[in-house]
Amino acid sequence: MTWTRRSFICTSIIASLAVNTLPIRAQSGRGEPKPDGNSNSGSDRGRPPKRVGGGDRRGQCNIPQTATNQELIALVPEQGEALSITETPTLWFYVPYAPTSPLSARFTLRDEQGRRALFAPILFPLSGTPGIIGIRLPKPLQPETSYHWYLTILCQSKAEGPGVDGWVRRVVPDSQLSQQLQQPLSLQERLDLYQKANIWYDRLTLLAEQHTSNAQAANKWRRLLQEIGLEALSQEPIVPCCRITSSQSQLPISTNGAQ
Numbered sequence: 001m002t003w004t005r006r007s008f009i010c011t012s013i014i015a016s017l018a019v020n021t022l023p024i025r026a027q028s029g030r031g032e033p034k035p036d037g038n039s040n041s042g043s044d045r046g047r048p049p050k051r052v053g054g055g056d057r058r059g060q061c062n063i064p065q066t067a068t069n070q071e072l073i074a075l076v077p078e079q080g081e082a083l084s085i086t087e088t089p090t091l092w093f094y095v096p097y098a099p100t101s102p103l104s105a106r107f108t109l110r111d112e113q114g115r116r117a118l119f120a121p122i123l124f125p126l127s128g129t130p131g132i133i134g135i136r137l138p139k140p141l142q143p144e145t146s147y148h149w150y151l152t153i154l155c156q157s158k159a160e161g162p163g164v165d166g167w168v169r170r171v172v173p174d175s176q177l178s179q180q181l182q183q184p185l186s187l188q189e190r191l192d193l194y195q196k197a198n199i200w201y202d203r204l205t206l207l208a209e210q211h212t213s214n215a216q217a218a219n220k221w222r223r224l225l226q227e228i229g230l231e232a233l234s235q236e237p238i239v240p241c242c243r244i245t246s247s248q249s250q251l252p253i254s255t256n257g258a259q
Contacts, residue, residue, distance in 0.1 A: 053162030070096035081167030082200035087140035131239035
């Protein structure tokens with residue numbers, strides 16, 4: 001099935017980071033729901049995210065990788081759903097594939113009942129990889145609601161390659177936390193508040209945006225990834241890709257033929 005590409009606004013986050021080998025074994029067997037149907041995502045809530053993508057699907061795609069032979073990795077904890085207090089949080093992924101051939105990715109977001117939270121899955125070209133990419137959601141998430149996201153690499157033949165999936169939940173901070181976050185805060189003070197409230201995505205994004213211009217932030221970025229067993233990725237560059245626009249979340253993606 002062919003999916004018409006929609007344009008992406010790529011935002012550059014100035015960063016530089018380098019890589020070691022991660023002792024992580026790729027998981028398999030949990031694919032993305034069919035684009036035209038609903039899924040049982042609601043019944044999947046609470047299961048661990050599939051944060052490493054690879055295995056047989058990579059071989060079928062013949063995807064070129066860097067010399068470190070990493071897999072596609074979502075920067076999320078190994079257990080549970082990751083939280084955010086931001087209406088449109090940024091999700092972060094490590095993409096190891098070298099740009100020796102054109103590759104694209106498909107991003108899908110579904111609500112707790114497995115219904116599409118975006119009008120249709122969105123395709124975008126991969127460029128500037130290997131490195132860490134940030135995808136900022138184009139549409140505000142409903143408060144106190146969990147969403148199931150999927151990122152799938154598409155091969156030159158448009159067959160599905162490696163994929164990762166997990167959960168994001170937007171929570172509403174209590175009055176005390178809201179008041180504290182409105183105050184002038186140091187980097188450490190803001191990070192401490194996020195950590196105490198278990199706000200993962202906001203901690204990660206704050207450090208991703210500052211760690212190249214702030215030595216303190218660079219050290220905290222490494223420690224944060226160390227918390228979830230991904231310290232080796234702290235040396236990887238953050239590359240300028242990809243922000244989904246609001247129009248892409250509302251317009252249909254036509255299909256005609258096999259992909």
